[in-house]
Amino acid sequence: MTLAMKTRVVSAKEWEAAREQMLVKEKAMTRARDALAAERRRMPWMAVEKSYAFDGPEGQASLVDLFDGRRQLIVYRAFFEPGVHGWPQQACRGCSMVADQVAHVAHLNVRDTTLAFVSRAPQPDIARLKARMGWQMPWYTITDGFDADFGVGEWHGTNAFIRNGDKVFRTYFINSRGDEAMGSTWSYLDITALGRQEVWEDSPEGYPQTPPYKWWNWHDSYVPEAAPDSKWVEVSDAGEAAMRKQNG
Numbered sequence: 001m002t003l004a005m006k007t008r009v010v011s012a013k014e015w016e017a018a019r020e021q022m023l024v025k026e027k028a029m030t031r032a033r034d035a036l037a038a039e040r041r042r043m044p045w046m047a048v049e050k051s052y053a054f055d056g057p058e059g060q061a062s063l064v065d066l067f068d069g070r071r072q073l074i075v076y077r078a079f080f081e082p083g084v085h086g087w088p089q090q091a092c093r094g095c096s097m098v099a100d101q102v103a104h105v106a107h108l109n110v111r112d113t114t115l116a117f118v119s120r121a122p123q124p125d126i127a128r129l130k131a132r133m134g135w136q137m138p139w140y141t142i143t144d145g146f147d148a149d150f151g152v153g154e155w156h157g158t159n160a161f162i163r164n165g166d167k168v169f170r171t172y173f174i175n176s177r178g179d180e181a182m183g184s185t186w187s188y189l190d191i192t193a194l195g196r197q198e199v200w201e202d203s204p205e206g207y208p209q210t211p212p213y214k215w216w217n218w219h220d221s222y223v224p225e226a227a228p229d230s231k232w233v234e235v236s237d238a239g240e241a242a243m244r245k246q247n248g
Contacts, residue, residue, distance in 0.1 A: 037190040038202040045169035055123050055141035064166050072113040072192050073161040077152035081120035099135050101183030106219040118142050162193045
């Protein structure tokens with residue numbers, strides 16, 4: 001195959017110099033992204049005054065139930081229902097791509113955060129689709145006006161919530177191309193009120209924060225008696241210092 005593309009072919013030294021120029025811009029973008037996430041952590045909260053009901057694998061669930069006992073909740077509205085192209089065998093193609101990109105939810109859960117998908121499809125259809133596609137995230141059925149009330153009645157979107165006991169607050173919302181970046185543990189945590197909860201972050205005083213690296217673990221080992229490998233813990237202090245320097 002011949003590619004009809006206009007480009008330069010250079011030596012390794014010239015290529016590395018060009019990469020270093022790009023790296024300056026990439027680091028600036030990383031710092032800008034971190035600053036934007038810090039602003040999100042200072043967004044006002046909106047109290048959720050209404051009660052909402054969902055159907056889940058174990059029966060009816062409230063919005064508080066979707067937190068699964070954790071402090072934060074991220075809800076993605078996926079279109080899987082009558083009228084969607086591919087129904088009932090398939091969910092929306094775009095929403096399915098989002099689902100395919102979701103990292104293992106254990107890494108969110110250990111940061112006191114739950115990720116859930118919601119759709120209007122009945123639970124048997126959701127269970128069948130999840131099993132066929134290999135998706136592991138919790139997925140509930142919308143039974144009322146939740147989607148319309150939170151900006152996802154006619155289009156996909158991701159809402160972030162936090163709770164204080166049974167009181168729930170909406171903290172952030174993204175949709176359209178904003179959802180393109182979602183899927184990694186970091187992209188989800190960066191839209192939450194508490195963020196990644198690591199000590200290098202610019203967060204309001206009193207927010208939970210722990211050293212980076214030290215809380216990271218294999219997704220099947222997030223239990224007290226199964227700490228990360230000791231060699232990984234030993235290098236974490238050096239990694240934390242490097243991260244502080246980079247963000248300083």
